[in-house]
Amino acid sequence: MSKKAANGNGAYPKPSSKPFGQDGKALQGVRILDFTHVQSGPTCTQLLAWFGADVIKVERPGVGDITRGQLVDVKGADSLYFTMLNHNKRSITIDSKHPQGMRVLNALIKSCDVLVENFAPGALDRMGLTWDYIHKLNPRMIVASVKGFGPGPYEDCKVYENVAQCAGGSASTTGFRDGPPLVTGAQIGDSGTGLHLALGIVSALYQRIRTGRGQKVLCAMQDGVLNLSRVKLRDQQRLKHGPLTEYSQYGEGIPFGDATPRAGNDSGGGQPGRILKCKGAPEDPNAYIYFITQAPVWGEICDIIGEPTWKTDPEFATPKARLPKLNQIFARIEQWTMTMTKFEVMNACNAVDIPVGPILSMKEIAEEKSLRDTGTVVEVDHPTRGKYLTVGNPIKMSDSISEVKRSPLLGEHTDEILSDVLGFKAAEIAEIKNSGALSAPEKKEKAA
Ligand code: COA
Numbered sequence: 001m002s003k004k005a006a007n008g009n010g011a012y013p014k015p016s017s018k019p020f021g022q023d024g025k026a027l028q029g030v031r032i033l034d035f036t037h038v039q040s041g042p043t044c045t046q047l048l049a050w051f052g053a054d055v056i057k058v059e060r061p062g063v064g065d066i067t068r069g070q071l072v073d074v075k076g077a078d079s080l081y082f083t084m085l086n087h088n089k090r091s092i093t094i095d096s097k098h099p100q101g102m103r104v105l106n107a108l109i110k111s112c113d114v115l116v117e118n119f120a121p122g123a124l125d126r127m128g129l130t131w132d133y134i135h136k137l138n139p140r141m142i143v144a145s146v147k148g149f150g151p152g153p154y155e156d157c158k159v160y161e162n163v164a165q166c167a168g169g170s171a172s173t174t175g176f177r178d179g180p181p182l183v184t185g186a187q188i189g190d191s192g193t194g195l196h197l198a199l200g201i202v203s204a205l206y207q208r209i210r211t212g213r214g215q216k217v218l219c220a221m222q223d224g225v226l227n228l229s230r231v232k233l234r235d236q237q238r239l240k241h242g243p244l245t246e247y248s249q250y251g252e253g254i255p256f257g258d259a260t261p262r263a264g265n266d267s268g269g270g271q272p273g274r275i276l277k278c279k280g281a282p283e284d285p286n287a288y289i290y291f292i293t294q295a296p297v298w299g300e301i302c303d304i305i306g307e308p309t310w311k312t313d314p315e316f317a318t319p320k321a322r323l324p325k326l327n328q329i330f331a332r333i334e335q336w337t338m339t340m341t342k343f344e345v346m347n348a349c350n351a352v353d354i355p356v357g358p359i360l361s362m363k364e365i366a367e368e369k370s371l372r373d374t375g376t377v378v379e380v381d382h383p384t385r386g387k388y389l390t391v392g393n394p395i396k397m398s399d400s401i402s403e404v405k406r407s408p409l410l411g412e413h414t415d416e417i418l419s420d421v422l423g424f425k426a427a428e429i430a431e432i433k434n435s436g437a438l439s440a441p442e443k444k445e446k447a448a
Helices: 003-007 040-050 101-110 131-137 161-167 190-212 220-228 230-241 295-305 319-337 342-351 362-367 369-373 414-421 426-436 443-448
Strands: 033-037 054-059 089-093 112-115 143-146 216-220 273-277 286-292 356-358 376-381 384-389
Touching: 033 101, 040 089, 040 112, 040 143, 040 190, 040 443, 054 101, 054 190, 054 369, 101 112, 101 414, 112 190, 112 362, 131 143, 143 190, 161 190, 161 220, 190 216, 190 220, 216 220, 220 230, 220 273, 273 319, 286 319, 286 342, 295 319, 342 356, 369 376, 414 426
Parallel strands: 033 054, 033 112, 054 089, 112 143, 143 216
Antiparallel strands: 273 286, 286 356, 376 384
């Protein structure tokens, strides 16, 4: 491939002579008009901000992102819900339905590279910000949206996390076979879709280098969840060719129906695994370990649990022979794991390459030194709430190192954005402010 084709932007620049990590950030120079709220959109723009994009969050005057006031733990301070999803951003308050507010938005559209939004279907159009309008104002603008569903019968529906988990196939395949569908604690609908959207935006920015024009990027939460539940659609198709032998219900002799069933804690792949009790369970709700009977280390498993004859016994020696006896095998392994703490089991197994995972509580994760050392768990200071813990950028890059900066107060950067970013003169700023377009309704009345 020629150099031109490889990066789409002519020859590569000369490699920087600055040390790694000291020549800016990956998305330096990219400006984002962040019209997101709640969780899915903010997850996306927080990632872009960590990579160095200038993210300008537009919030409704007086209220802001609704999550500022949800699940409040410290009176008078922004909630952790908000602070943990809006690091490294700037906040400007604008009433998008006010003519002077639209004046500011027009200026932002002209000076930003990407507009990201996750309003209910049609809300952006109702503000007058249709694709045609935005594209005419700034043909380079990328317009990225999260919606609950893609085009189809449900496209007009509002969607939250658990609706997406249910509609994307996750809930029907999570939980135990004899229990109801379950949603997971991991926010695969909101944060998962935000992640997908971030990749779409970065790809669109890359394509724009070649084409010179923006495009629409859409991630439907149903689609994002389904992408993460892909292995279960795999199993749906395998069902046509016989039972799913790695599912516990196969060993228990329970027939399969016509849809991928819930499989409890069985491994997703072909390596049978279970969650087993360790010393302290069940009184300690997290004294458990995930134990995988990986075929290449079956010999080590037999030795460590004290069943050396299972290595050669034809009833146990091969993965196929073991599948119908998983209950018996895991019951025996559990007898052994219950003699030790989850960390002792982890140490013993890791020493002989047996893959296991201790069930870590959020308390243990918050206190884990190695996660602090890598910046995955970070302590941040905030002017109204004080110190709190957050999850830092989980994507580590050697030349684009993330610092986690606290989330903005509501409208904290309104003035600097109007003057420094948009270049409005003092008289224009006064005119916009006096119109009430940037302030809460009570103040508007006073200004009127
Ligand atoms: N100035 C003036 N009006 C503003 C504004 C601003 N700065 N910011 C938002 N608004 C208005 C919108 O224009 C909209 O008004 P309209 O309905 O009259 O057109 C209104 O606020 C409400 O927006 P909406 O997105 O409908 O919020 P909601 O609280 O009713 O619904 C969701 C919330 C999350 C259900 C919905 O936004 C949604 O389905 N989003 C897409 C899927 C999604 O991301 N879900 C996951 C969220 S984590």
